[in-house]
Amino acid sequence: MTLHPAPLISGKTLPLARDLAVHGDRTALITSDGEISYGQLAERVADTAPRLGTGRRLVLLPGANTVEALVVLLAALAAGHPVLLVPGDHPEAVEAMTVAYDPDVVVHPGPAGWRIEERRTGSAHVLHPDLAMLLSTSGSTGSPKLVRLSYENLQANAESIATYLGIRDTDRAATTLPMHYCYGLSVVHSHLLRGAGLVLTGLSVADTCFWDLFRAARGTAFAGVPYTFDLLDRVGFAGMDLPHLRYVTQAGGRLAPERVAHYAELGQRRGWDLVVMYGQTEATARMAYLPPELAAAHPEAIGVPVPGGSFSLEPVEEAAEEGVGELVYNGPNVMLGYASTPDDLALGRTVDTLRTGDLARRTAEGLYEIVGRRSRFLKILGLRIDPRQVEVMLERHGLSTLCAGDDERLVVAVVGKPGGDARRIRRRVVDECGLPARSVRVHLLPDLPRLPSGKPDYEAVRSLDRTADRTLADGADGEDLCALYARVLDRPDVTPDSTFVGLGGDSLSYVEVSLRLEQRLGRLPASWHTTPIRALRSPEPKPPSRFRALETSVALRAVAIVCIVGSHIRLFEIRGGAHLLLAVAGFNFARFLLTSAERRERVRRTGRSIARIALPCMAWTVFALLIGADYDLSNVLLLHNALFPQDMGPGIHLWFVEALVYILLAALALLALPAVDRAERRFPYGLPLILVAIGLLTRYELVGLPDRSQITDAVTVFWLFALGWAAAKSRTTPHRLLVTLAALATVPGFFPGEPRREAFVVIGFVLLVWFPTLPSNPRVNQVAGLLAASSLSIYLTHWQIYPILDDVSEPLSLVTAVLFGIGYAKGTERLMRKVPPLSRLVPVRPGLPRFRRRST
Template sequence: MRRVTLLPAPPTGGHALPFAHGLALHGDRTAFVTSEGKISYRELADRVADTARKLGPGRRMVLLPGANTVDALVVHLAALAAGHPVLLVPGDHPEAVEALIDAYDPDVVARPAGGVWAIEERRPGSAHVFHPDLALLLSTSGSTGSPKLVRLSYENLQANAEAIATYLDIRDTDRAATTLPMHYCYGLSVVHSHLARGAGLLVTGLSVADACFWELFRSARGTSLAGVPYTFDLLDRVGFADMDLPHLRYVTQAGGRLAPERVRHYAELGVRRGWDLFVMYGQTEATARMAYLPPELTTSHPGAIGIPVPGGSFSLDHVDEAPGDDVGELVYSGPNVMLGYAHSADDLALGRTVDALRTGDLARRTEDGLYEIVGRRSRFLKILGLRIDPQQVEAMLERYGLSALCTGDDEALSLAVVRRPGWDVRRIRRRVVDECALPPRAVRVHIVAEFPRLPSGKPDYPAVRALGERPAETPDHGGSGPDDLCALYARVLDRTGVTPDSSFVGLGGDSLSYVEISLQLEQRLGGLPANWHTTPIRELAPREPQGANSQTRHRTRLETSVALRAIAIVCVVGSHIRLFEIRGGAHLLLAVAGFNFARFLLTSAERRERVRRTARSIARIALPTMAWTAFALLVSDDYDWTNLLLMHNALAPQIMGPGIHLWFVEALVYILLVTLALLAVPAADRAERRFPYGLPVVLAGLGLLTRYELVGLPERSQITDAVTVFWLFALGWAAAKSRTVPQRLLVTVAGLAAVPGFFPGEPRREAFVAIGFVLLVWLSTLPSHRRVNQAAGALAAASLSIYLTHWQVYPIFDDVSEPLALVAALLFGIGYSTAVTRLTRWTGQRLRRVRREG
């Protein structure tokens, strides 16, 4: 029997945080490595001291949206060094930020504004009374945005940093990558433990799935990686096992259970490649870490969490639901146990209310002195009188090669299972029914492409539970409840697995589907909520009637972008028929396209997902165009092969005639392709995220160089229109990203200055484009009427199809009646759009059915 040796506790004490205010002691050693260069500890100390002076001498609460950037880390360290309690919140979750601002009323808010980090002082002093030990407030796992926070002390932070640095043997030559979010206790512990040893950090927000991450890791001589189970899934996908990483010393894993065979696989890989695997166990309530498995034991005990961290200890408390006499609830004691929870700002003055941490995990101690987790107290369910352990259900399915998350309530189990050939809902349900002796109606199975996850990468069990709150296939009855709206989103977006926590943008919605859903919501909810496209479905509720009379009807509004699309396409067709002369509609549509591109495609999703969605949007434009062009080739002489391939505008822009009819579609496709290529570059993707307003402004400036023919290009008639009209798309993009009045003013001035002279001798055309652009920038909605909304929505949703088909439709009726020709062209385009949409959805359903059956 092998005994393990516990390391001694590191020395700690006092109410200060040595590693935060002692940065300068490490001199010229490298503290941070970024894609832009290196920052020494001396330089970091100067920046921290300068920021600390800005925060002021008196203690104030500093709310900081966590981000893996130098600026965010500087503010964090400055606040800790100067004694200001820090409320660290998810930087990629604006709703959580606002919720915690409302709940805790911080004195200072530090966050990015206009591409730089700004310190917003909400009051000169503090509105709160703080306990002297209070250093940091963190959300618990799965409680993003909840007012319940973990209160951590300076001793907690220093003790846990020193303990981790001790058992990992962190050296001042080490360099760890920030592979996890800073606001997540595991990610923050990587930062703290390395700063405590004078080691370096590779500060990056790149995913391990990004090739640029590995370029930075190699060039910076990275020595360690930290990951949650999902990180290891990504490592498998990118071929980590075959990478040449000569300086890698160790890999750490925490944030959830990694299957024992995966632990053994990575431990053996480390032995072959010369690095160690540390499996760790922790909770936010223990600052970060409570246990680790020594690397030499990972292959022989891959299911264990190991031994307590230096300075900590475990005990097992008897509980009635324990599956054996040797199993009890795991209780941890140590200097890193939190002060307690905070539920409101009044709790900030509290001292220690917790001495030992009841983890909620059921564990046993092996003969070797190692601890193993065997279940979770709070996860046990009692369904129809039967006691069910969801973790055991997950383990059972794992034996069949299925990756599953299991949760539920008093009525049923809810499972999210990653799709695998040969397994469908019925077969999986049967396995669970047989294992748990539950009736089939109490087992709800949902096949998913991948698990829902929290920003930290941990499984999102509340989202899985939400999947189980409704049947997998919920009919859309046209109601306004969450289930009805989920069905609406699923139908229009042709998506499965829509939950009340889903949003339009999160589901990959684009400008083509935006119109249909927005009009449906207007009708069902009695009004279109602000920012509905980024709002979770569960937060969309019908509006109450306003005024003293409960029968008073709400004022109907129409989104400005929808109105402009409808007006512009009518003007395009009517002008081509010569029923009237209001030109400029196609150019206005380009600005609207840029506006919608920024709203729907430039989301917080990872780079690959944004690229995929942009490519899908291009396909939704290009494929129907090519299909219609092929038909037009059969029935007329309007087009040739260059039109069919969407290349006429590029190969023969100087040739006028019918071939030029599709210039708008070709220009839009070219612009989107170039934008796709740009954002596929990691550096450009990072620049857009850091400077969401600045990047399109710069691109608009470059576009204006071609607008004013300042770069030596041929005359406009000799080059593709995409080059000369790109500035309109970029200004629309910038308009969507404008957040302040000065930003909107700059975009407006640029548009109003650039439009005049672009259409020589056509002042009415220029006025039409300019007025439409100003409305787009300054007004999100316009007064309307329900029937106007229905008509505008149909026209806007079909605007591309109407533009595409009207060239062949209106001549049939033009000699009979120009108004009839206009109506016919509009109706035919709407019909073609509807047919394409239905065909696309049918094809998607067929493909999914084939994949399930295969």
């Protein structure tokens, strides 16, 4: 076999990456697409290395558990290029590190292949010969402070791990952790060192597909952080048939001793070992391991130093017991030091020993145990959290707080009245720290706990949470989520087996429930609205990411209400939102009302949704009449557009509500017919296409009806609602292409002389069809959700609110109208909750925006 030589570079390289070919035809990688041998992997690495340059350059690589990312990583390390490894799922971190360190080469992931961008021919930096890799410290994703690791660090760490785990060339380890995380990276390096196989995947252990791949690959090992073991409980790991499994490793935070003992005993019964490990990024991953034969008897210990390393205990004032001191580590895997600026890349070793900050003792058996922390830093899910910084942050918001915690959660005590907004405080802490919401507990107290000396009583803060029920792995216990569903949907019969759709949830309550779930789970699971409450869970913990996804239908509703109100004020001209939202209404109708429920239940839910749209509108219209609005009884009864279609005065303001109510009434009448109900279930995509065709007869005035201006708008815009319905039922690419082509063919010409308005509708519809979610962040999600959830109230009230300030300031008029609508929505919601019978009949949970005819 002939290999292309790596570029000749002065300096050191990583032996385990350089010597891949010595393992010959042994299997190196197993993916869902097949296997790659070490020889093939070595060829790919050798082919990629020249693309990184012939002189040493700083390479920024977004880490991912893919063949492409691994090849680039190994090519850089084999050729002597220092690698700045950043999270592949965190674009903000990529941007921040690019700005902070000005890499010479940036690798860009992409569906068509990974692209290598050479930003200059040489290097802008002085790179120390020993520098091999830069990794973020735990919990500091996006921070310019990095750990500088040498080739010796990486090689020594891999050899140490391979030795105490007894890794064989027949082993096959699954990549259950991200490659940019030092723990996940150590799994990759230690197995490549021994010529073992990697089951390369980005799937979670909660996915059935992961275990299918693991079994097919004859997997022998996988790694987990504490949360992984919660997920294993959920998926029935104890009863799985995994005949080739040899060992499971655990690190990334403290696993409760009883959990260690449980899994150690399970492994003894099932024929595999549990290896508990302890480490830090500053030690290139591992410093200690607990021999598996001791795990059941000593589950509280971190074990003994890894081969080549040693511990010492240095006396400190914080140690309250004899024999306890700060744990200090020495070994060849101790980092070179930290980097905070590009100038630090020229530094050599600035650290010889690693002061861990942990207080520990050595037992009579020679095992080390962690008993506390020298500083108040916490390590939750492997992320370092400084409680003092959290206190300072909350103080900036006018809150008096004390923060403490352990390796499972951060406890925040706040001076406040019972019933205050603890959830908002928790969200603020979550955003600041990058923790999942399940790991933050907020307690409102009349006064902060103090010692007799007047100093903060942090032990009392920690004790606040000890009597609370242990949270489930999904970040909120089942009762908590059941209570959420019961409150928002006004249903007393919620159980852990209930689903949002099964409880009658629709587009009007979807926004609030989705936002509340994201707050509690950290991320909104796919298809959550059809998932039983007991199955809702957070993803496995990763180094913190501020990236979120915003559902496209929610984004469109939020953008539309702002565009509608702004256009009415004439602050700007962005029209077409009402007609786009008819498609969104059809989309949500199909998602939430066309469920597997029996026909009578479908009809009942559709009727209730109509009432939730119509009754709040009628109530506000009565109030508007009382304060002098130019409405009449036809507006109150939602009949104005049907009785006076040619009226272009203020009476048409509510045309969109009327049109949507009429369309939904027509849909209700159709679905009430047993034959139509059966046809929809058998042809869920075909039926709405037929309705689109029928709607186009009136859209193009092909059935002898009067001119558009002389008939109710519901007749001429029904085809848009049906298109949205068909889009929601599209399950294949041809389905999506067909509804997209239908929109591209039929929307143009509907607004003669207004191409921008038509483009707005088409672009929004294309986003709805092809992009279920859009990139976002938690703050944008909150704002968009608030706007979408309050959009009915904003629309209903803005006609009477914006004229008050329109002559003073158009931007101020827009802001005031929006804020008033939000306040009206919140006030009405609270009022209705005090009247249970009415709240069940008319739950004012604003949702779809209601818009103006022709002028929008």
